Amino acid sequence: MSDYTGVVSGALTPERIKDALKTVAFPGLTRDLVSFGMVQHVAACDGRVKIRLAVRTADESIPERLATAIEGALPPLGATTVALEIVPPAAAPAPTWQTVPDPWADQVSLASVRHVIAVGAGKGGVGKSTVAVNLALALAREGLRAGLLDADIYGPSLPILLGLEDGASKVRMSAEKHIEPLDAHGLPMISFGFFLGEGSPAVWHRPMVSKAVKQFARGVAWPALDVLVVDLPPGTGDVPLSLAQAVALSGAVIVTQPPRVAAAEARKAAEMFRALEVPVLGVVENMSGVFGRGAGHTVASELAVPFLGEIPFDPTVVDEGDRGTPTMRERADSATGLAFDRIAATVAAILGWRRI
Ligand SMILES: Nc1ncnc2c1ncn2[C@@H]1O[C@H](COP(=O)(O)OP(=O)(O)OP(=O)(O)O)[C@@H](O)[C@H]1O
C-alpha cells in the first residue's frame, strides 16, 4: 500500500480513523472502543497512524487483540503503519483530540445512597436476581440500610421474586416528581417492570435505553441508604454501560454457575465492569453442587478478586421465588440462608462496614 496515492492518504483523517474505530469492538464484548470512551488521541500523517487508548485490563492478551482488530479495520483507509499506545485511564493525559463529549461527564452520585452495587453476569439464568434480592435482605440483617433497584429492562423479575406483581398500580410520584419506592419485605424497592406497560424494550435503540436507565436510576426518591443493590439484565449490553455512566457505582458482584461456559461469561462480565471503571467486588458461585463446583473460585482467582462464597443448589429457592417470599425471609437459618449471610458479611466488610 503506497502512502503517495494522494486520494488514499488524503482520506486518512483522524475523523475517518475514529469512524473506523467505531466498528472495532473491545475484545470479547459487543461495544466499540469509541462508545466506551477509550479513544484518547488519534493522529495521521502520510499514512502513518498513531492511536492512544485508555484501557484498564487484567487480561494480558487484550493489547495484542486490540492491535489486531484495529489494524484489520484501518487498511481500507490507506494506513501504512499503525502505532498503538495503551495507557491506564487514570494516567491518561488530557485528550488533545476528541469529537464526542466525555460519556462519563454526566455521571452523578445519588444524594441519599452511600454505595450502589450492581449484580451482574454474562450469562442469563445463573441466579443474578435471586442473589440480588437475598444479598440485599442479608445486608439489611448485617445492619445496613439496604434498597433494591431492578434495572433488568428486558425481563424484570424482582416484582415476582418479591411478591409485588401488582406494583405498577401501587407506585406513586412524590411532590418533586420522583418515584416513591415500594416496600419489599422491609426494603425500599423499585422495578423497571412497574413502568414498562405493553411497550417492548427489546426493540429500543441504544439512546432510548440509555435515557430510560438514566432517568430511572436517578429518578427514585430513595430514603437514606447505606447500599443500593441493582439487579442487571444478563450480558454486557447497553444497560450496565448506561447505568455506570448515569450513577457512580461502588462496585459489581459477579454471579457465576459451576459449568465452564458460565465461568467464561462471568469473565466477560468482569472485563466489561473493569472497562467501565467499576471495581469488581468479588464472585459468587450460585447453584453449587448439582452442576459441580469450583468455577467461582477459579474465576475469582483469575480475576484477582475475592471469592465471596457459594450458594448451594436448593430446589426450595425456586418455589420461594415463585411465591415471592425470598429465602432470607423464609429460611434465613437454612444452609442457603447462611450462605447468603456469609456473602453479605464479606460484601459489607469490603464496603467498609463494621458491626459495632
Ligand atoms: N441456589 C439456587 N438453587 C436452585 N435454584 C436457584 C438458585 N438460585 C436461583 N435459582 C433459580 O434459577 C432460576 C433463575 O434465577 P434468577 O431469575 O435469579 O436468574 P437470573 O440470572 O436473574 O436470570 P435472568 O438472566 O433471566 O435475569 C429461578 O427459577 C431461580 O429460582
Ligand SMILES: [Mg+2]
Ligand atoms: Mg434476573
